[in-house]
Amino acid sequence: MEKIQEIRLHGRGGQGTVTAAELIAVAAFYDGKFSQAFPSFGVERRGAPVSAFCRISGEKIRLRAQIYQPDFIIIQDAGLITTDPSVLQGAEKCRGILINSEKKDWPEIKNKNVITVPATKIALEKIGKPFINTALIGAFTAMSKLATLGSLRRAVEERFPPEVAASNIAAMQAAYDCVEVKIKEYKFSSI
Amino acid sequence: MNKCIEGSHAVAETINLCRPKVIAAYPITPQTHIVEDLAKMKANGDGGYEFVRCESEFAAASIILGASASGVRVYSASSSQGLLLMTEVLFTIAGMRLPAVLTCANRAISAPINIWNDQQDAMTLRDSGWIMLFAEDNQEAVDLHIVAYKITEALRIPVMVNMDGFVLTHTFEPVDIPEQKEVDAFLPEYSPEQGQFLDINMPVSLGCFATPADYMNIREELAIDIEASKKFIKTQLGNYKKAFGRGGNALVEYYGAKNPDVIIVAMGSVVGTIKDAADELMEKKKNVGLAKIKCLRPFPKEELVKVLGKTKFAAVLDKSISLGQEGILATEVKAAAQNKLSAKIQSFVVGLGGRDITKDSIKEIFQHVQKRDSGLSFVE
Numbered sequence: 086m087e088k089i090q091e092i093r094l095h096g097r098g099g100q101g102t103v104t105a106a107e108l109i110a111v112a113a114f115y116d117g118k119f120s121q122a123f124p125s126f127g128v129e130r131r132g133a134p135v136s137a138f139c140r141i142s143g144e145k146i147r148l149r150a151q152i153y154q155p156d157f158i159i160i161q162d163a164g165l166i167t168t169d170p171s172v173l174q175g176a177e178k179c180r181g182i183l184i185n186s187e188k189k190d191w192p193e194i195k196n197k198n199v200i201t202v203p204a205t206k207i208a209l210e211k212i213g214k215p216f217i218n219t220a221l222i223g224a225f226t227a228m229s230k231l232a233t234l235g236s237l238r239r240a241v242e243e244r245f246p247p248e249v250a251a252s253n254i255a256a257m258q259a260a261y262d263c264v265e266v267k268i269k270e271y272k273f274s275s276i
Numbered sequence: 277m278n279k280c281i282e283g284s285h286a287v288a289e290t291i292n293l294c295r296p297k298v299i300a301a302y303p304i305t306p307q308t309h310i311v312e313d314l315a316k317m318k319a320n321g322d323g324g325y326e327f328v329r330c331e332s333e334f335a336a337a338s339i340i341l342g343a344s345a346s347g348v349r350v351y352s353a354s355s356s357q358g359l360l361l362m363t364e365v366l367f368t369i370a371g372m373r374l375p376a377v378l379t380c381a382n383r384a385i386s387a388p389i390n391i392w393n394d395q396q397d398a399m400t401l402r403d404s405g406w407i408m409l410f411a412e413d414n415q416e417a418v419d420l421h422i423v424a425y426k427i428t429e430a431l432r433i434p435v436m437v438n439m440d441g442f443v444l445t446h447t448f449e450p451v452d453i454p455e456q457k458e459v460d461a462f463l464p465e466y467s468p469e470q471g472q473f474l475d476i477n478m479p480v481s482l483g484c485f486a487t488p489a490d491y492m493n494i495r496e497e498l499a500i501d502i503e504a505s506k507k508f509i510k511t512q513l514g515n516y517k518k519a520f521g522r523g524g525n526a527l528v529e530y531y532g533a534k535n536p537d538v539i540i541v542a543m544g545s546v547v548g549t550i551k552d553a554a555d556e557l558m559e560k561k562k563n564v565g566l567a568k569i570k571c572l573r574p575f576p577k578e579e580l581v582k583v584l585g586k587t588k589f590a591a592v593l594d595k596s597i598s599l600g601q602e603g604i605l606a607t608e609v610k611a612a613a614q615n616k617l618s619a620k621i622q623s624f625v626v627g628l629g630g631r632d633i634t635k636d637s638i639k640e641i642f643q644h645v646q647k648r649d650s651g652l653s654f655v656e
Contacts (some may be wrong), residue, residue, distance in 0.1 A: 107282075110448045114280035123447040147413070147548030149443050150634040 089142040090231055091152045095172045096161030099131040101218035104244070105159070106137035108222055111240040112232035113141040121146045134169045141231050157229055159221055160184045161204070166193060183225055183264075185217055200228050200267060202260050211256035223257030227264035234261055278452045283414040283444040284309030286451040287353075287379060290418045292317050292325075293459040294377075294425050297348035300328040300339035304358035305391045306441035307381040311353055325351075333358040337365035344374040345482050347473030349425065349466040352376070355441055356383035359397045363404070366434070370405025371498065372483045375428040375466075377421065378406075381441040382544065382595070384629040392630020393441040394595040395544060398572075399604045405498055407435040407505060408573040410543040414444055414451045419516060419523050422454070422463060426512045429466050431505050433498075440545040440595075442630070454520060462519050506574050527576035530583045532565030533558055538642055539584055539619075541609055542593040543569040546626065546633050550593075553638035564642055569605065577612035584613065590621045591645035597625050602652040620645070626655045 092109065096102035103124040110122035118141050125136040138152045154175040163186040165172050176182060177195045184191070185204040204220040211220075219241060226232050237257060242250045279286075288310050291299070299318075301311040317323040326343075330336040333354050340350040354362055359380055369376050380398045384390040398408060407427060411417035417439040424435040439445060470478045486494055506527065514525035532539070532554050540550055547568045557564045567583045567590075569576070584590055590613075594603025601607060606623030613621055622645050627633045637655050644653060 107448045111280045114450055119450060120280060121447060121449045123442070146449065148552045148635070149447075149545050149549050151632045153634075 089140050089146060089148065090157075090229075091155045092139040092141075092157045092159065092225075092229075092231070093152045093155040093175075094137045094139070094159040094161065095165050095169065096135050096218070097131075097165070098133045098135050100135070100161045101216065102135045102161060103137045105161075105218035105222050106139040108219070108237065108240045108244065109139050109225065109232055110141070111243075112222075112226070112236035115236035115239055116233050118142065119144060119146050125151065134165055134171075136171065154178060156180045157225070157231075158182045159225055161217055161221060163188070166191075181228055183221065183228055185221060200224070200264060202263055204256075204260055207256050207259045207263070211259055212252040216253070216256075219253035220256040220260035223259070223261035224264040227261045227268065234258070277455070278450055280448055280450050282309065283417060283439060283447050283449070283451075284381075285313050286414050286418050286453060287421060287439070287445075288313030288317065289453050290421050291351050292323055293454065293456055294351075294422060294463060295349065295460075295465070296325050296351040296377075298326050298328065298340060298343035299323075299351045300330050300336040300343070301352050301354070302330045302333045302336045302358060304333070304355045306383055306393070306445045307353045307355040307358070307379065309445060310379060310381065314351075333361040334365060337362035337369070340376050340378075341365055341369050341372070341374060344369070344376050345372070345474050347466075347468045347475065349429070350376050351378070353379035353381065355381045356385055356391075356397045359401065360385065363401065366401060366406060367404045368483065369434050371494075373432040373498070374434065374482075375425075375432055375468075376434040377424045377428055378434070378436050379421070380436055380438045381445045382438050383441040390629040391441075393443050394628045394630070395438065395440070396596040396628075398436065398438045399594075399596040399598075401436070402573055402604070405433070405502065406573065407431075407433055407502070407509065407571070409435065409437050409571055410569065411437065411439045411444065412545060412547045412568060412570075414439070414447065414449055415522065417444060418451055418453065419520065422459060423509075423512050423516050423523075425463050425466075426516075427505070427509055429468075430512075431501065431508060432472070433502060433505060438544065443545045452522070458520065462516065502574050506571075506576060509571060509574075526579065527569075527571040528579040528583050529568040529570060530565060531568065533563040535563060536565035536587050537563040538589045538591065538645055539565045539567050539587045540591045540593060540638065540641065541567045541569065541580075541584075541605065543572065543605065544595065546593060546595070549633055549635060550638050553635040553642075556635065557639060557642060562642065572605075572608075575608055575612065580609065580612050581616045584609075584617055584619060587619050589645045590617075590619045591624055591641045592621060593624050593626050593641070595625075595627045597628070606652075620650060622650050623652045624655050625652065631656075
């Protein structure tokens with residue numbers, strides 16, 4: 086059985102954490118893979134910590150448990166790292182951690198494969214509002230290659246009205262480019 | 277068409293394909309997305325049904341009762357407290373022999389208040405006279421709804437399709453949604469026979485008063501008909517497989533080792549996690565199997581006894597409990613096994629109120645059931 090790729094996303098209510106997981110799953114599906122996305126089933130409140138899960142595999146996914154040892158962690162709000170202990174669960178052994186931040190050093194994270202992307206800055210520039218999730222999924226796919234940018238674009242286009250989709254795709258592309266450059270620069274180890 | 281969509285949305289699309297005439301519902305988490313989507317489809321002009329926004333679940337159940345009595349295809353959905361508020365009417369729908377399909381997005385029951393998944397809501401309705409089906413994944417949820425209409429309209433016994441709240445209803449995964457013409461061919465327009473519904477040209481009374489001279493006979497007849505419905509349910513599941521290439525006619529599906537020492541009995545979405553855990557156990561040469569219960573009512577005793585066969589240990593997983601007894605499915609399995617099986621049968625209560633069920637917890641159950649104790653166990 087092929088190993089399922091598991092992604093855990095952390096954000097706050099209102100940041101589109103669940104939507105981001107769903108968009109990644111839909112994009113992977115368009116790439117011909119099996120995928121699954123689900124929320125952590127919290128009570129929906131703006132600002133409260135939220136997590137979501139995504140699995141991608143070449144075979145049908147049957148497993149329904151939450152993800153405790155992810156392959157990738159996406160952190161939408163860096164403030165959660167020190168306040169929510171579940172964010173770094175399994176961080177040591179995961180293949181990569183993506184953080185919405187401009188900060189370079191993360192001594193609290195015991196994993197060298199940390200990539201940051203200024204998703205809030207990109208979102209403000211391209212969308213005009215701090216809607217960061219599409220920028221982050223663009224950055225994520227540059228980092229993990231678990232979905233193609235073309236399929237992500239299609240997923241975003243289907244989800245949002247044309248104008249909203251266009252600005253979000255611009256943010257996604259900008260974040261993708263930003264991470265592509267970083268990966269070449271830093272020779273990201275195991276990815 | 278194969279799509280990667282939310283379970284609730286997949287069910288809503290499927291219900292629309294089944295062409296109900298009346299949908300009545302009251303929103304409750306985690307059922308909400310299903311009826312919201314159906315309301316949206318109606319508002320967009322894509323739904324050929326009346327959508328009744330009710331003042332309560334009691335009203336929603338009463339409205340589908342009335343609509344079904346007038347001879348049209350009906351649908352509702354609920355969860356948890358909402359399902360319990362429908363209870364009185366659900367017994368009546370079954371007793372009146374009215375066809376209906378209802379989705380239960382399974383959720384825990386208060387108190388304490390909890391919006392997450394378990395199956396206490398549906399299990400509390402097990403004596404209501406509804407046929408009760410349980411879906412393992414969103415594809416099966418889609419398929420079972422189409423079969424449910426076929427069953428309910430032929431047998432005049434209502435059908436509840438259960439899908440785990442959040443775990444299925446809120447999960448995006450690939451689902452093949454059939455084409456309208458395929459569904460139409462399998463499920464033609466509902467046309468009840470004269471005398472079976474309220475018709476001014478052929479006046480009848482439905483839901484009459486029954487004195488001790490008749491009540492017991494009517495209930496006995498219903499009990500016999502529900503017991504006998506197994507054969508028809510299997511036939512329809514088989515026909516569905518012929519038409520759509522999915523599913524199968526087993527009411528108890530077996531997965532796992534050829535000669536298992538341990539069989540885990542379960543229903544609903546946890547079955548997927550058990551399959552993955554069973555594969556890992558089998559890789560380590562452990563003889564483990566899974567008996568998936570697809571139909572709780574009528575209870576497929578004969579099939580289950582056959583599947584459990586010569587196994588030494590049966591661990592029955594329940595996402596519900598009969599307080600003061602044990603897991604509800606466990607009691608049912610023991611009743612079916614009486615004088616027929618020698619296996620040790622033990623009750624494991626899992627996943628109450630949304631507690632996550634991991635592969636490790638399944639492996640722990642596999643170990644535990646082979647120990648000496650036989651008491652009820654709550655799996656953390």
